[in-house]
Amino acid sequence: MYIMKLHNVTRAFGGLRAVDEVSIEFSSGGITGLIGPNGAGKTTLFNLISGLLKLDCGEIYFDNIRVDGLTPWEIAKLGIGRLFQDVRVFKKLSVLDNVLLAKLQHPGESPLSVLFSTRRVTNAEKENLGEAHKWVKFVGLSGKENSPAESLSFGQQKLLAIARLLAGGYKLLLLDEPSAGVNPAMIKSLLELMKKIADAGRTIIFIEHNMTVVLEIANWVFFLNEGRVISFGRPDDVLGNDEVRKAYLGV
Amino acid sequence: MIFIYGILALSMNLLAGYTGLLSLCQAAFYGIGAYSTTLLMIKVGINFFPALVCGIFITSFISLFIAYPSLRLRGDYFILAAIGFQLIVFSILYNCVWLTRGPYGIPGIPRPSAFGFQFDSLPRYFLLGGFIFFLVLLFTRAILRSPFGRALKAIREDELTAGVMGKNVPALKIWAFVIGAGIASVSGALYAGYVTYIDPTSFTLDESIFIIAIVLVGGSGNLKGPIVGTFFMLILPEALRFLGLPVTIAPNVRQMIYGLLLILLMRYRPQGIAGEYRFE
Ligand SMILES: Nc1ncnc2c1ncn2[C@@H]1O[C@H](COP(=O)(O)OP(=O)(O)O)[C@@H](O)[C@H]1O
Ligand SMILES: [Mg+2]
Numbered sequence: 001m002y003i004m005k006l007h008n009v010t011r012a013f014g015g016l017r018a019v020d021e022v023s024i025e026f027s028s029g030g031i032t033g034l035i036g037p038n039g040a041g042k043t044t045l046f047n048l049i050s051g052l053l054k055l056d057c058g059e060i061y062f063d064n065i066r067v068d069g070l071t072p073w074e075i076a077k078l079g080i081g082r083l084f085q086d087v088r089v090f091k092k093l094s095v096l097d098n099v100l101l102a103k104l105q106h107p108g109e110s111p112l113s114v115l116f117s118t119r120r121v122t123n124a125e126k127e128n129l130g131e132a133h134k135w136v137k138f139v140g141l142s143g144k145e146n147s148p149a150e151s152l153s154f155g156q157q158k159l160l161a162i163a164r165l166l167a168g169g170y171k172l173l174l175l176d177e178p179s180a181g182v183n184p185a186m187i188k189s190l191l192e193l194m195k196k197i198a199d200a201g202r203t204i205i206f207i208e209h210n211m212t213v214v215l216e217i218a219n220w221v222f223f224l225n226e227g228r229v230i231s232f233g234r235p236d237d238v239l240g241n242d243e244v245r246k247a248y249l250g251v
Numbered sequence: 252m253i254f255i256y257g258i259l260a261l262s263m264n265l266l267a268g269y270t271g272l273l274s275l276c277q278a279a280f281y282g283i284g285a286y287s288t289t290l291l292m293i294k295v296g297i298n299f300f301p302a303l304v305c306g307i308f309i310t311s312f313i314s315l316f317i318a319y320p321s322l323r324l325r326g327d328y329f330i331l332a333a334i335g336f337q338l339i340v341f342s343i344l345y346n347c348v349w350l351t352r353g354p355y356g357i358p359g360i361p362r363p364s365a366f367g368f369q370f371d372s373l374p375r376y377f378l379l380g381g382f383i384f385f386l387v388l389l390f391t392r393a394i395l396r397s398p399f400g401r402a403l404k405a406i407r408e409d410e411l412t413a414g415v416m417g418k419n420v421p422a423l424k425i426w427a428f429v430i431g432a433g434i435a436s437v438s439g440a441l442y443a444g445y446v447t448y449i450d451p452t453s454f455t456l457d458e459s460i461f462i463i464a465i466v467l468v469g470g471s472g473n474l475k476g477p478i479v480g481t482f483f484m485l486i487l488p489e490a491l492r493f494l495g496l497p498v499t500i501a502p503n504v505r506q507m508i509y510g511l512l513l514i515l516l517m518r519y520r521p522q523g524i525a526g527e528y529r530f531e
Contacts, residue, residue, distance in 0.1 A: 050415055076417035090408040093401075100398070101405050104417040108398030111426050115393070125398060168416065 003028040003172055003203050004049070009058035009068075011048055018044040020227035021058070026172075031194065031204045033218035033235065035211075037248055041227040042207045043085060046174050050082045051075040062172070077104050081170030085177050085207075087157045091150035095141060095160055098149050099132040102167035135163040139193065155186040162193065173197065175206040179213050191217055211239060223248070253485050254380035255438045255445065260465045260477030261391050262434035267463065268471025269395060270427040271407035276317070276333040277435050277462045279340035282454025283310045284436025285443040286344060286351060289360050299363035303440040307433045314432030318425040337456050344451035356450025363444045370444070380441055387434055392474060394430065403427055404472075468512065484509075 004026045011019045018041040026032055034042050047053040049060060051072040060068040067075050076082075090098050106128065107113040108121040136145055139159040144152065149160060158178060165173055178194070179187045187210075194217060198204050208214050214221060214235055221238040223231040225248070231241045238244055259281060266272040287309045291302035321332035344351050351357065362371045363379060370379045394400055402423055405413040414420050443449050461484075469480020487508070 052411065052415065071419075072411075072414040073417045073419045076415055082415050084412070088409055088412045090405050090412070092408055093404060097401055097404075101401060101413075101418075102416060103398075106398050106402075109402045109418070109423070111394055111397075111399050111430060114397040114399050121397065128398075164416070 001028040002026060003063065005059075005061045006045075006049075007059045007061075009045070009048060009060060010056045011044060011053060012056055017227045019048060022224075022227070022229055024222060024229060024232070026203065026205060027220070029198070029201060029203055030219040031198050031206065031217050033214045033221040034205060034207045034224060035209070035214060035221060035238075035248070036224035036230075040224045042224055043176055044227075045224070046082065046176055046207070049075075049174060050080060076168070076170075079169075079171035081165040081168050081173050083158070083161050083165060083173070083175040083178060085180070087154070087161050089149040089152075089157050089160050089164070092148060094146050095136060095149055095152070096132055096145040098160055099135055099163050099167050100128055102164045103128045103131070104168055131167055135167045136160075138166065139163040140189065155182040155190075158182060158190070159193075162190075166197065170202070172203045172205070175204060177207050177209065179208065179210055187213070215239070252445070253481060254377075254384040255442050256462075256465060256485055257384050257478060257481045258387050258438040258441070259435055259462045260469065260481045261387055261474075262431040262438075263462050263466045264471045264474070264477040265391060265395065265403075265427055265434070266431045267466055268473070268476065269400060269403040269407060270424055271410075272322075272424060272428065273330060273463065274333050274428065274431065275330060275456065275459050275463070276337035276340070277431070278454045278456070278458035279337045280310050280314060280432040280435035281439045281442070281458070281462075282340060282344060282451070283313055283432075284439025285449050285454070286357075286439070287436070288440035289357055289443045289449060290350070292361055293357065293359075298365075299361070299440070299444055300365060303437065306436050306440050310436035310439075311429045311433040314429050315425070318428040318432075322424045322428060323421045334456065337459055341451055341455055344454065351451070354450065356448055358448045360443050360447045360449065362447065376445055380445070383437060383441060387437060388474070391434070395474070399423070399426070407472075464509070464513065 002025045006022055006024045009019055009022045010017065020041070022045065034045070036042055044053065048055055048068070051067070051070055051074070055068050058068070059066060062075075062078055062080060065078060067078060067080075090101070093101075107117065107124050113121050133145070136142060139162055141156060141159055141163065144156070149157060152160060162178075175194075178190055182190060191213065194204060194206070218235050221233065221235045222229055223238050223241070223244045230247065231238045231244050259277060263274070263277055266274045266277075284306045288299070288302045288306040291297055291305055292299060317332060317336045321329045345353050347353065362369055362376075364370065370376050395403075402413070402418050405416070405418060406420055406423060410420055442453070465480040465484045466477055467480070468483055469478065470476030
């Protein structure tokens with residue numbers, strides 16, 4: 001069972017082929033690691049999947065629906081969520097508002113419903129509020145609901161961004177370097193969190209530089225170098241691959 | 252007058268303060284509201300209140316023509332498109348003499364009346380203005396405190412992330428813009444009924460900039476800001492009049508004080524007197 005298929009996905013910036021004829025099939029469920037040196041094209045690949053960049057050529061299927069060419073919000077509504085490398089919480093908004101915003105298809109986000117089907121909006125918002133509190137608690141940010149997001153530490157902002165993803169109910173989560181810039185103690189709870197999410201049946205694809213982390217939680221690993229997939233398989237196998245060791249670890 | 256600008260400030264706050272759209276054509280919608288209400292009253296002969304409501308729809312509809320193409324592009328294009336639209340509207344009001352009488356303006360606009368009650372004296376008009384301002388305030392409050400308002404704030408903070416979180420960014424911006432235009436047209440109607448004479452010079456780019464200045468001074472992103480800004484920007488000239496400056500230099504002194512005030516605010520309180528959001 002595949003949740004997402006990439007076929008010949010290519011994107012160049014000027015003469016630089018940041019992502020070069022990448023074909024990958026991601027299985028449904030579990031945790032997949034995407035590794036590779038800096039500038040390998042990992043973030044670009046995520047941007048292509050979430051619709052922030054246009055493909056030069058190739059196709060992307062999610063749940064057998066072709067998603068390349070759709071807008072970011074259409075792709076999100078199909079069930080692909082994204083954690084950015086630089087987190088990008090809404091800094092001036094409260095923790096709770098950040099999570100409340102995650103709800104997809106909220107009737108209250110149409111001004112016509114706000115004015116003319118007040119009851120429906122109120123009910124949806126009530127439900128949304130319950131969900132939001134639940135996820136804030138789930139990631140361990142209880143008590144911070146009303147603080148502005150900018151008052152949180154970087155690690156806490158990551159947790160908030162994850163709570164936001166969970167509240168969105170996405171089937172597939174793209175996490176760009178979730179452990180980067182987070183202190184070791186928090187990395188541990190972050191990994192626990194990721195395992196919990198995967199156990200709950202959601203699919204995670206994450207970009208990671210820390211090999212210990214990859215070995216600990218990834219079920220599968222893709223190795224990307226200069227825009228191309230060099231190796232794919234179980235974490236031990238990929239990290240044992242000669243080509244990978246040469247390109248990445250310099251051994 | 253204070254309520255007329257208060258309503259304009261509320262419309263600007265919805266755009267600049269909540270959505271992060273620095274719209275330089277609010278005066279155009281103010282003008283379209285004034286002219287459509289006036290023409291409906293004079294040429295079609297309907298009462299002020301239904302004319303005002305029709306004016307809201309006409310203005311909102313017209314605003315779609317600028318919102319739809321320009322808000323799907325990136326930020327800078329929108330600012331230019333808004334300035335362009337402002338200039339075009341002025342030029343149409345000025346040159347379509349058959350409809351608007353151009354530079355001669357339209358005199359003799361009837362005062363509003365309802366159920367045989369004439370809003371013809373100053374206190375009565377003040378009451379009407381206050382009442383309509385209050386309705387608009389309640390309306391914007393309901394809109395902005397809703398999930399829709401929250402989504403607008405998210406767009407103001409970070410458009411890209413809002414999109415990735417499933418918010419249809421262009422559609423939300425277009426909604427905000429069209430609602431903002433509708434609100435500005437209410438001011439236009441009130442203005443026409445108040446001065447009973449309108450001409451295109453009240454609806455220029457300068458006026459649009461003044462509306463932005465109100466929101467910048469008062470602060471935006473909440474509902475207090477625009478109200479404080481309106482008081483400040485409209486009461487200040489009255490207060491200066493009491494200084495008894497000679498007529499010839501008074502306007503210049505006023506301009507200087509406005510300028511100084513804006514600079515001081517930018518330096519010491521960039522979010523405005525009562526605002527929660529600063530432009531970056
Ligand atoms: N928007 C962009 N414009 C131009 N070049 C870019 C852009 N985004 C990424 N690149 C280039 O594409 C390559 C891949 O970048 P990226 O996907 O961020 O790498 P990674 O996330 O694997 O470190 C880099 O050489 C980077 O400089
Ligand atoms: Mg990267």
